[in-house]
Amino acid sequence: MRTILRVDMSTLRVTSEPVPERWKDFGGRALTSAIVFEEVPADADPLGPANKLIIATGLLGGTTAPNGGRLSIGGKSPLTGGIKESNVGGQLGHTLGHLGIAAIVVEGAAKTGLYSLLIEADGSAKLERTDDWAMLGNYALADKIAATRPEGDRFATASIGPAGEKRLAAASIAVSDPKGYPNRHAGRGGLGAVMGSKGLKAVIASDRGVTGVPDHADKDAFVAATRKFATALREHPVSGEGLPTYGTQVLTNIINEAGGYPTRNFSAGQFEFASALSGENMREITLERGGNVKHGCHSGCVIQCSRYWYDKDGHYKTKGMEYESVWSLGADCGIGDLDDVAELDRACGDIGIDTIEMGATLAVYMESGALAFGDAKGALAALKQVGTDSELGTTLGSGAGATGKKFGVTRVPTVKNQAMPAYDPRPIQGIGVTYATSTMGADHTAGYAITANVLGVGGSVDPLKPEGQVALSQSLQIATAMLDAMGLCIFVAFPVLDKPEAFEAIVEMATAHTGKDWNADELMGLGKKVLTYERLFNNHAGFTAADDRLPAYMYTEKLPPHNVVFTVPDAELDTMYDFVDETAMALQIS
Amino acid sequence: MQIELALFAKLSARYPVPGSGREPRPLEIEDGTRVGALVERIGLAAEPRITFVNGRHAADDRLLAEGDRLAIFPPIAGG
Structure with a gap:
């Protein structure tokens, strides 16, 4: 059973509850965005107690799905004033998955002091006062944390540095990598400041000795699907050669x-x-x-x-x-x-x-x-x-x-x-569409149109021209939201865009793991649901079409060497969310 | 006539003429040479590739001109 761990910083109580039925198909970004939509008032002060910080592993988190250990961290952003999901690698996603924790929801705010959340391999969780860690940088903090752990422990962390404690709008949350370096960051949108505003310095989670979880609905089919997926990733020149060689x-x-x-x-x-x-x-x-x-x-x-x-x-x-x-x-x-x-x-x-x-x-x-x-x-x-x-x-x-x-x-x-x-975005117009329209603010990962604009992956469009860019960005934004919900690294998109068997393998992994009969339309439907929660939250927070635009100078100032400006018409940008009304109706939200 | 040839990532080991490390280098070609013919001449015809002439994507039938910069990448992506 997947659980949600509620961490109330106002009362310093930690409680666990099952993932509600309506969210049973949600992981990662789907869970962070649904929780923000339902539980955070759109007009909340991002640094006030009404905001929440949600740390969610993907639907495949904790499994052996190749590249399936990504972590979503969400909340209302102090940088954009809108909804935020900042996606991060590191080991914590799998650790939480092993413990059956779908999401940690940090709410309220500590009245005084600085705390850290300890989650042990037996599933117990508590807040500890860690005032003497105040204003430590992430590296010194990692050493302090390691010194508190028993010999032979296996643990992962999420932490903030001084920028988060100072509640600065560009503050990140660091997640530890497999060697324990706190060097993977949920960087975008200032969620480190939200964590700081709660009085939370670190999350420390151990999965020492935990094996064989989570369960799969059909283990043999799951293993077969993971092999198919791994082969597709290894055989594609981008994920199998270019990225491993040069990063x-x-x-x-x-x-x-x-x-x-x-x-x-x-x-x-x-x-x-x-x-x-x-x-x-x-x-x-x-x-x-x-x-x-x-x-x-x-x-x-x-x-x-x-x-x-x-x-x-x-x-x-x-x-x-x-x-x-x-x-x-x-x-x-x-x-x-x-x-x-x-x-x-x-x-x-x-x-x-x-x-x-x-x-x-x-x-x-x-x-x-x-x-x-x-x-x-x-x-x-x-x-x-x-x-x-x-x-x-x-x-x-x-x-x-x-x-x-x-x-x-x-x-x-x-x-x-x-x-x-x-x-x-001027000589690569497709990414400009994503920057302009993403629920996240300017974010390349939200819909990585560099693929067809420059790299010849998933088709090709002329990067200097507006034609086809909105449709490209829309399909990429939907697919990316789905991958983020699964907990898959977005770099799997390169083979998925080119190799049908890679996408099939995602359908098969999701089905074999959850027992629900997923298909391609349902996976894309999941992506649409995520974007619908996010778009509606932003609407409620006061965003309008004027917020879906690039800065004015990019429409007038020519960029050398191609000496071009951004030319995708506003009216086309405004069609990006043409699926939201229908999806909202199905979700019974508005 | 002369063009500039730039090969990247693993293709930088495949320059047909000597030069400095991975750096682009001048290349003498005959007038009327097209991208595809030159790629074949330098032994890269069988390689999957992304090809630019003067910063724009170029197809194999693109005619090369004096002073052009031809840049060739293997399939890559990231971000």
């Missing part, structure tokens, strides 16, 4: 080649030091220094795009920086050296702040003239103020939008106040 950083050169690599606060689409930042270069340097170039961020991953970055002396510095982080802290700030980027990435990870938002924020700060583009030392010094009481740190930690307002910068690349990731 997500494999994208740097191709996005730069396509002229869509945002440089110096989105003022150009190509960066002269892209080659130095590239995945090819990162792999060579990492191998020279004895770093790790291939592992999974959670057990059961067959793609293995994670790596560790070592410093010049051969010591672990940070995770192998992701494409988005290298872009934001690198090209967008005019910084072209991987060691400089690694220092910034480590600081973000330790302070507990989203690398995408932070890089975009530093670039806006640089555009104000306060700091020169390319000044890596200055950027690090500014970044290290985040999480302290300094005014600059508070401003930067509040994101690109707040920084633009504070310093009078009008070219701020945000949608719904969330910074755009590493693809300029």
Whole structure:
């Protein structure tokens, strides 16, 4: 039986309840968004006690489904003011799955003090006062936590750094990887600040000695489906070769080649030091220094795009920086050296702040003239103020939008106040549609239209033209919401888009695991339900069509080298959620 | 005439002419050469690939011109 663990920070009570019948087919993002929709008032203060922080494992969480251990963290975002699901790797998703916990719902707020939630392998759970962990960075905290655990324990964590405790709108939640490094982040949308507002510093969950759970409705069929899925992932050139060899950083050169690599606060689409930042270069340097170039961020991953970055002396510095982080802290700030980027990435990870938002924020700060583009030392010094009481740190930690307002910068690349990731929407119009319309604010993962626009995966469309982009983004947003509900890594989408047997395997895994007879339409229907909860919540929170637009300058300022602006008509953007009324009726919500 | 050839990821080991590491390099080709013919000449015809000329996707029948930049990637994705 799957359970929901309720953690009331106001009374410090922890209780467990079965997942209600109406949510029995929900996991991950479906569960976080349904709970936010039903239980959080749309006008709630994101940092007040009426907001909730929901940590949910996918429907396949805890199983041996390949790449099935992703974790969804949800709530009302202090950055966007709308609903948020921030998806993260690391080991906690599987740990919760092993314990039969579908979701942890953190509600209320501690009146005083700082607490951590301990969940033991026997299923018991309690809050412990951990005031002496206040203002620790994620790495020092990980050492403190490890020191409290018994010899031979197997545990995973979610934690916040100083940025979360300071309730900054760009604060992340760090999740531990299989080696215990707190280096996977639910970065987007400031959920670290929500956790901080509750007075919760860490979640520590042990699944030591727990085996053979969760049960499958049909174990043999489940095992057969997982084999079919793993084979499809291994045979596709993207998930079987490109990602394992170079990690997500494999994208740097191709996005730069396509002229869509945002440089110096989105003022150009190509960066002269892209080659130095590239995945090819990162792999060579990492191998020279004895770093790790291939592992999974959670057990059961067959793609293995994670790596560790070592410093010049051969010591672990940070995770192998992701494409988005290298872009934001690198090209967008005019910084072209991987060691400089690694220092910034480590600081973000330790302070507990989203690398995408932070890089975009530093670039806006640089555009104000306060700091020169390319000044890596200055950027690090500014970044290290985040999480302290300094005014600059508070401003930067509040994101690109707040920084633009504070310093009078009008070219701020945000949608719904969330910074755009590493693809300029002008020469790659499909991703612009996703940025504009996603319930999350500017978010590439919500509907990764780079596939057909640049990479030739799942068909192809002209990236400079508006034709076909809304339909592409809509189908990707629906499919992604489904994958997020299952707990599957979105990188499985590359083979799924190209190989029918990969999608079939998802249907078969879901059916064999749950006993419900899933089919393709029902899986896509699940994605539509997720988006419907999210869209309606945002409507109730006051969002209108005007919020589904890119910043004005992207419709008028031409981006070199292709010298194009964003041209997808507003009327087409406004058709994105044409399925919501029908889905809402079926869900009996409005 | 001369173009610039850039090969990426695992294809960077397949440059037909010497140069510096993974860096792009100039390549002499005959006037009237199309992308497909050049790809065949340098031994990449059998490789799945994503091909750009001057930052735009290019099909095999694209005619190359003096000073063009031809960039070839294996199938990749991420994000």
